[in-house]
Amino acid sequence: MKKFRNIPNKINVILDVFGDDDKLMTREIAKRLRDRGYEVRAEHLGMFIRFEMLHKYLGYERRYDKCNLYYKI
Numbered sequence: 001m002k003k004f005r006n007i008p009n010k011i012n013v014i015l016d017v018f019g020d021d022d023k024l025m026t027r028e029i030a031k032r033l034r035d036r037g038y039e040v041r042a043e044h045l046g047m048f049i050r051f052e053m054l055h056k057y058l059g060y061e062r063r064y065d066k067c068n069l070y071y072k073i
Helices: 007-017 026-035 042-053
Strands: 058-062 068-072
Touching: 007 026, 007 042, 026 042, 026 068
Parallel strands: none
Antiparallel strands: 058 068
């Protein structure tokens, strides 16, 4: 399993997971990162996205069941 080296590396890898018009939940992002060989938990990823990436790299849409769907800006 690979680990992230630093914050810019982590941001670039997370952005590479998204397609053109993808709207993904945190669990789906974590699953795609695990498929690429990274060691990541959905809970930690959600906090990282909220504090480091939201409104700068990613936008979000809140669903009726209180799940956030993230998309690339």
